[in-house]
Amino acid sequence: MKGIMVLGTSSDVGKSLIATAICRAFANNGFKVAPFKSQNMSNNSYVTVDGMEIGRAQGIQAEAAKTTATVWMNPILLKPRSDQHSEIVLCGKAIDTLTGRGYRESFYETGLTTIRNSLNKLAEDYEVLVSEGAGSPVEINLKERELVNMKVAEMADLPVILVADIDRGGVFASIIGTLELFTAEERARVKGLLINKFRGDPSLFEDGVKWLEDKTGIPVLGVLPYIENHMIDSEDSLSLPAFSSKKKSLLDIAVIKPPYISNYSDIEPFYYEPDAAIRWVSQLSEIGKPDAVILPGTKSTIRDLQHFKLSGIADWLIDFAKSGGHIIGICGGYQMLGRLLIDQEGTDTGSLSTNETGLGLIPANTYFQKEKNTVRASGFLHPMTSIKNENMIEGFEIHYGNTIVENEQHFLLLNNGQPEGYFANDGKIIGTYIHHIFHNDSWRAEWLNILRKAKGIPLQETVHISQLKDKKYDELAAKLVEHVDWETLVDITINWSTDHELA
Template sequence: MKGIMIQGTSSDVGKSLIATALCRVFSNEGLKTAPFKSQNMSNNSYVTKDGNEIGRAQGIQAEAARAEASVWMNPILLKPQSDHHAEVILLGKAVDSLSGKSYRESFYEKGLSTIEQALQLLEAHYEMLVIEGAGSPVEINLKDKELVNMKVAEMADVPVILVADIDRGGVFASIIGTLELFTEEERGRVAGIVINKFRGDISLFENGVKWIEEKTGIPVLGVLPYLDNHMIDGEDSLSIQPFIQRTGDGILDIAVLRPPYISNFSDIDPFYYEEDVSIRWVNSLSEIGTPDAVIIPGTKSTIRDLRYFKEKGLANWLERYAEEGGHIAGICGGYQMLGRNLIDLAGSDTGSPFEKEKGLNLIPADTFFHEKKKTVRVQGRLHPNTKLSNIDNLDGYEIHLGETILENEYSGRHLLLLENGEGDGFYGNEGRLIGTYMHHIFHNDEWRGAWLNALRKQKGYPCKPAVYIKALKDNKYDELAESLMKHLDWEKLKEIIFNWRKQNEMA
């Protein structure tokens, strides 16, 4: 199988975005294309059609490639639960929770065999493989048992493109330093260099390109511009979009609490495309201000992050804010925090069975954490008992260990009625307090528009029609692909890919 691997001089250089663009370009050229990342560490995940869990970046790349996402595209997913432990997702299912040391000691051989199996299966079904690396490929303390960079390039026998981020500075040192730390064999696999996130007049970097090529003997295949509003979901918390402040009359101020172990932060992305909404990520009480609404996103460790909010004074503030009629929306872990009690029966949330924590006591419900995780795509509509617009065809996905049980007398106060007849979440205070397990609920344009209009009415602002961003996403894949081809030596890259094995066989 033909393929290319995108590695970076560090994390967040734009590997995922470039891999996404390549998936769409190859698909546009008629090649049956699949993304691949052997091992991903991210709490931003994606639920496949068959209810398995993979890294969100590979799910998005599969969409760009017009392929159905599968566990073979990301066979190993590590989801951090604390500073020392991560949940291990193998072929879409949670199998263990391990420390970094235990993972390296006990999982390496199993990981290698799983990766080899995945590569073989993808080769049997696809013509082109776009492989993404992770972090830096030259972490010396980890290289002997790495499962995601040069080892994978060797297993797949594909050339490597090294990406460097010029926006953060030090681009020359990062390129030269990375290449110097490669072995001679690894360095020989690097067939091209890409400079990413350039701002300004690219012609001003011509001398820089010349210097890199003369110093390394490796062609610079392109200098890619910094892209705003690309609408492609980020992979980890480094990719969270910054605070966007809009000022003037009629602006809604939404504060999003940022827990240490935040997960599925792409739930918030649609608000960045609402012209009258400011989004603020809040870590402390001093930053909270007087928002028009607060969103509590998902987390990989609900109890730990609830304790964090208590320590920071945000929990007490939320309770007062709710009493004063503030609008609060909790998603997944954020929904669980709104209840009365959290009981970790299996130790799956904290690592300690039967650990308990008092919730914010805003919703009459208790959450019990079990051993088995629920991962499923879901569809539904607003529950008939809500006083919000009667919106049908809401869709999203669930990824959670906890089960939240409402008191019997409140059993009809669900926010959603799912397609399978079950109720989900909670609707209270005439819509000012809501919670749900449905990730991406705010990606449903009609619902997001109705929720924002409730805020506008309370502020005395005129209502606005829904902003339909959902339909724009596929167009964004094409725009991303066009931008890549405009600034990349596309014919040279294809020559590298299609001649790689032929040249190595001759050598």
């Protein structure tokens, strides 16, 4: 199988975005292309059409590649649930929770077999593989049993392009240092360098390009500009901006950021609303006087709720609700809004029979179960809500908890006939398990207009963000082809396996 591997000198250099652009560029050139990341560590998930869980980045890359996402594109997903433990999602299903040491010591051979099987599955249906690494490929303490960088390049026999982020500084040292720490065989796979996130006039970096090529003997395939508003969901919390600053922002929306936040892509549509500003809040002193609060998902609901109680945020949320404030909780945030959280099986905390009182803003109890619910969901606003919106709402669920609401004040009526979530006080308190609820343009516009009306500011028309997404994939690919030696990159991808020196 032909392919290319995108590695970075560190985390957050733009590997995922570049891999996404490469996927769309190959797809636009008529290739059947598949994204691949053998092992992803992220709490930002994507649910496939058959109800399997993979890293969100590979789901997005599959969309860019004009194909359907499968578990083979990200067979191993690690979801941190504490500083020491991560949930292991293998081929789309959660199988265990392990410490970092336990994972390295007990999972390595299983991981290799799973990766090999996944590569074989993808080779049956695709011509080109765009594989993405993780973090840095030269972490000396991890290299011996790594499952995501050069080991995968070796298993799939892929050439490598190395990406460095010039915006953070130290681009020369990061490239030279990474190459120096490769073995001779690993370095022989590196066939190109990419400089990412360049601001200003690229001609000012021409001497830098020449120096790198002279020093390394490896061509710099391109200098990519810093791309604003690309609309591609971020993979991890390193990519989250502290706030969205807009000169004309009239709505102030505070997102309470839990330590183990998950699926923060739920919030990203607000960045494209002209009069709304998002603030990520981690401390009580940062909250201020928002027009609305969003409690997002978390991989560890009870621990994060305890954190909010200790920090004073929980008491503030209760007072905010009593004063008529607007709060919407999504997944773990929805669970926190209830009266009681019961972790009999230990699936949320890792400890059996753990109970925690919630914020008490919703008449509901949550019971954590052994089996995780991962499913795509769709429906309409429940007939009992005070909002009349006939547009379908779509999203996905990823949760262990089963939340039982004591009355009929539900948010949605799903297409399977089941009521979902909670809706009260004309929408001032909303809870739902549906991730990407705000990616539904009509509903997002409706909710924002509720806030605008309450504040006495002009109502706005719907911003059709969902219609822009596919166009953005094409724009991203065009930007890549414009600033990269695309013909050489294609040649490296297509011809490596037939004529390289490591064959």
